[in-house]
Amino acid sequence: MSIRRLRTEARYSEIVIHNGTVYLAGQLDEHHSAGIEAQTRETLASIDRMLAEAGTDKTRILSVTIFLKDMATDFAGMNAVWDSWVPKGAAPARATVEAKLYSPDVLVEMTVIAALP
Incomplete structure (x- = not known):
């Protein structure tokens, strides 16, 4: 099986496609x-x-997988936007964790795994 890497930089690829599955780096x-x-x-x-x-x-x-800087402060606000974005009947499996992110100004980061049509 081939592996396609898109938007590749020295440390990571933004998108990796393998065996009908798409993996997104942290967005x-x-x-x-x-x-x-x-x-x-x-x-x-x-x-x-x-x-x-x-x-x-x-x-x-x-x-x-959703990484939040502060669950107590940011969980409700993130979910309000998330809930309006997720298509009805197509909610993915999801985990949300509190994490120290790479910059103090970053409040949320998400990694995604999706299927190709």
């Missing part, structure tokens, strides 16, 4: 200067773009 708001709702919207928009580039979409997401 986040590039500007990370706004609050949790705005950062979540931008993160999800990035996921939409990456999935489209890989040839799939959010209805085919299998699993998402």
Whole structure:
């Protein structure tokens, strides 16, 4: 089986496709200067773009891992945006954890595994 890597840099690839499955590197708001709702919207928009580039979409997401800077502060706001983004009947498996992210301004990061059509 071949492995396709898209948007490859020295340390990682943004998208890896193997055996009908798409793996996205951690997605986040590039500007990370706004609050949790705005950062979540931008993160999800990035996921939409990456999935489209890989040839799939959010209805085919299998699993998402969400990393939040602060569960107590950010969980409800992230979920409000998430709930309006996830297609009805197509909610993926999901884990949400609190994590120290690479910059103090980053409030949310998400990794995604999706199926190709």
